[in-house]
Amino acid sequence: MSRRANLRTQFIIFVLFGDLIIPRGGQVWTAGLLRMLELLGVSEPAARSTLSRMAHKGWLKSRREGRRSLYVLTPRGRRLLDEGSHRIFESRKPTWDHRWCLIVYSLPESKRKLRDSLRKRLEFLGFGRLERGTWISPNDRRDEVKAMLDDLGVRDYVQVFSGIELVNGDARSVIERCWDLRTLNHQYARFIANWEPELAKHKQASSAAGGLTAEQCFVQRFWLVNDYSEFPRLDPNLPAPLLPEGWLGDKATGLFSEYRNLVTERVDRFVEATIRGPNGHT
Numbered sequence: 001m002s003r004r005a006n007l008r009t010q011f012i013i014f015v016l017f018g019d020l021i022i023p024r025g026g027q028v029w030t031a032g033l034l035r036m037l038e039l040l041g042v043s044e045p046a047a048r049s050t051l052s053r054m055a056h057k058g059w060l061k062s063r064r065e066g067r068r069s070l071y072v073l074t075p076r077g078r079r080l081l082d083e084g085s086h087r088i089f090e091s092r093k094p095t096w097d098h099r100w101c102l103i104v105y106s107l108p109e110s111k112r113k114l115r116d117s118l119r120k121r122l123e124f125l126g127f128g129r130l131e132r133g134t135w136i137s138p139n140d141r142r143d144e145v146k147a148m149l150d151d152l153g154v155r156d157y158v159q160v161f162s163g164i165e166l167v168n169g170d171a172r173s174v175i176e177r178c179w180d181l182r183t184l185n186h187q188y189a190r191f192i193a194n195w196e197p198e199l200a201k202h203k204q205a206s207s208a209a210g211g212l213t214a215e216q217c218f219v220q221r222f223w224l225v226n227d228y229s230e231f232p233r234l235d236p237n238l239p240a241p242l243l244p245e246g247w248l249g250d251k252a253t254g255l256f257s258e259y260r261n262l263v264t265e266r267v268d269r270f271v272e273a274t275i276r277g278p279n280g281h282t
Helices: 009-024 030-039 044-056 075-088 107-123 142-152 171-178 181-206 214-228 251-277
Strands: 027-029 060-065 066-071 099-105 128-131 133-136 160-166
Touching: 009 027, 009 030, 009 044, 009 075, 009 214, 009 251, 027 030, 027 251, 030 214, 030 251, 044 060, 066 075, 075 142, 099 107, 099 142, 099 214, 107 142, 128 171, 142 160, 171 214, 181 214, 181 251, 214 251
Parallel strands: none
Antiparallel strands: 027 066, 060 066, 099 133, 099 160, 128 133
């Protein structure tokens, strides 16, 4: 299976916090974090440099306890991860009430970077671009949008409409206009083709003597979560009635959940020891 050699260390750290560290209290000894990053191919100098940049950006903060230090997410970093975790594990609605959530915004050219950030966050929440400055979703995203607008500080530039019905035209034409589901389905197919054999090999190894070590399970689970984590940004999680025939998203989600659960016990043992031990070990 392919590995993203150019995967940014910052993203790796966010994945580790969201998937493994926050569920265990949200803090990790620096040595333990460096140990996990080493197993994922990140050198200590690169890791320390990235941690310093993330602290400077206000996403992480470090705290010293004696001669050792640990890292925790700031409230700002936590909001980003909470939003992402919600999207990764969000269930699909089996029905749809034919109502849309609409976002309209207008930011001046002097706020171009902020406008780009708003677009990216709307995409991650599953909105599709209907027109310039107009984004739409068949899911009710009012709470997530309000939190996101506060985080970016752009409430004065954005109008949020909820419960809108399409009185003329066809919902599927809106879907085709706003999202490229065909390409997304191909990406799901690649994910399934990559990870189904890995799941089968792991099942076979587990039924034999030993199977994968805890550290190997940790690495496998990280790459599984990493490969799957791009889908919440791409997949609007449309209600079931709006999905095209032959949709593979639910199969990919089932595969992700099964493999993740399969390695959880061994990963838990490794991560608990690595996080709790100030030197990265029990």
